[in-house]
Amino acid sequence: xxxxxxxxxxxxxxxxxxxxxxxxxxxxxxxxxxxxxxxxxxxxxxxxxxxxxxxxxxxxxxxxxxxxxxxxxxxxxxxxxxxxxxxxxxxxxxxxxxxxxxxxxxxxxxxxxxxxxxxxxxxxxxxxxxxxxxxxxxxxxxxxxxxxxxxxxxxxxxxxxxxxxxxxxxxxxxxxxxxxxxxxxxxxxxxxxxxxxxxxxxxxxxxxxxxxxxxxxxxxxxxxxxxxxxxxxxxxxxxxxxxxxxxxxxxxxxxxxxxxxxxxxxxxxxxxxxxxxxxxxxxxxxxxxxxxxxxxxxxxxxxxxxxxxxxxxxxxxxxxxxxxxxxxxxxxxxxxxxxxxxxxxxxxxxxxxxxxxxxxxxxxxxxxxxxxxxxxxxxxxxxxxxxxxxxxxxxxxxxxxxxxxxxx
Numbered sequence: 001x002x003x004x005x006x007x008x009x010x011x012x013x014x015x016x017x018x019x020x021x022x023x024x025x026x027x028x029x030x031x032x033x034x035x036x037x038x039x040x041x042x043x044x045x046x047x048x049x050x051x052x053x054x055x056x057x058x059x060x061x062x063x064x065x066x067x068x069x070x071x072x073x074x075x076x077x078x079x080x081x082x083x084x085x086x087x088x089x090x091x092x093x094x095x096x097x098x099x100x101x102x103x104x105x106x107x108x109x110x111x112x113x114x115x116x117x118x119x120x121x122x123x124x125x126x127x128x129x130x131x132x133x134x135x136x137x138x139x140x141x142x143x144x145x146x147x148x149x150x151x152x153x154x155x156x157x158x159x160x161x162x163x164x165x166x167x168x169x170x171x172x173x174x175x176x177x178x179x180x181x182x183x184x185x186x187x188x189x190x191x192x193x194x195x196x197x198x199x200x201x202x203x204x205x206x207x208x209x210x211x212x213x214x215x216x217x218x219x220x221x222x223x224x225x226x227x228x229x230x231x232x233x234x235x236x237x238x239x240x241x242x243x244x245x246x247x248x249x250x251x252x253x254x255x256x257x258x259x260x261x262x263x264x265x266x267x268x269x270x271x272x273x274x275x276x277x278x279x280x281x282x283x284x285x286x287x288x289x290x291x292x293x294x295x296x297x298x299x300x301x302x303x304x305x306x307x308x309x310x311x312x313x314x315x316x317x318x319x320x321x322x323x324x325x326x327x328x329x330x331x332x333x334x335x336x337x338x339x340x341x342x343x344x345x346x347x348x349x350x351x352x353x354x355x356x357x358x359x360x361x362x363x364x365x366x367x368x369x370x371x372x373x374x375x376x377x378x379x380x381x382x383x384x385x386x387x388x389x390x391x392x393x394x395x396x397x398x399x400x401x402x403x404x405x406x407x408x
Contacts, residue, residue: 068147178192349397354400
């Protein structure tokens with residue numbers, strides 16, 4: 001639901017309510033909101049804010065997408081509801097630099113506060129009607145500030161009628177994604193692919209529980225015949241695919257370990273990593289596209305990794321895994337550009353799930369800081385929340401699990 005800034009009556013609240021000297025104003029020009037002024041720390045001040053009331057309360061909150069630019073400071077988006085008389089505000093922070101960028105803030109990015117102090121037991125933001133939206137600058141350097149906001153859009157979960165697809169559903173993140181969607185009564189059917197017979201045996205218990213809502217399909221993404229059988233299965237789905245998540249990948253295995261130096265790079269290992277992590281997802285996407293009507297709305301999310309970002313590479317090492325994920329990202333970007341014309345309602349993205357406690361990451365968890373290792377269920381929920389908020393403007397981008405964009 002797009003929200004036009006000029007439809008809100010913006011109210012200014014600065015630290016003057018406590019004797020401070022900060023000043024600010026809100027103006028709307030050519031569809032963009034400008035929040036600007038001067039922050040002062042004198043008289044125990046230090047904050048400036050604006051708040052606008054929506055004509056119709058927002059219900060079933062699944063996220064908000066903004067396009068922002070500013071002065072490099074860290075601002076807060078604040079949401080309020082009318083029912084709570086304590087004055088709780090839900091805040092999420094974001095940075096706004098000179099270059100305009102799009103950000104997506106999901107419910108878990110928000111925390112409940114009263115006068116800057118966190119509130120325990122405030123409930124879930126996703127279950128509350130949102131009546132007010134505002135922006136705040138607080139605890140920052142004194143002096144002039146400005147924030148430009150355009151394209152405010154609240155995210156609603158679409159009522160989909162087609163199937164969901166999880167590639168690599170036999171274990172780890174893929175298995176959690178499969179179970180999470182089966183547990184959602186709004187999802188009509190989930191197709192889960194697996195590679196080995198042992199994985200199928202493990203998944204049979206889900207088939208017993210969910211019946212024909214679960215379709216299992218063996219798939220080796222490196223095998224042409226297997227991919228053809230997979231495409232034939234997709235052709236049998238009368239309502240098509242709403243969301244496909246490619247969660248299959250390889251980091252280590254028989255004779256495969258992340259390289260610490262170029263001397264450890266082996267051509268056959270590198271080829272295997274590229275075939276599974278890069279070429280495989282592209283071939284899966286090709287099979288999906290071959291079965292989709294041109295004007296069908298659907299999303300394809302390839303689970304990538306932060307280490308695939310060339311801009312973020314500061315430590316080196318892990319040659320094959322880094323390069324194969326970077327190649328996957330390039331495939332995603334290129335496919336998204338092609339789909340702008342062939343499938344104008346398609347959304348093609350790469351997503352970093354965060355470090356998750358699975359067999360893939362377990363040998364390398366020694367240096368992970370507290371609170372930075374997630375269980376598969378947490379990761380699955382975050383990926384699905386991210387996917388539920390994707391629009392066509394997001395196609396061709398690389399996102400962190402929290403909705404922020406990762407540089408290529």
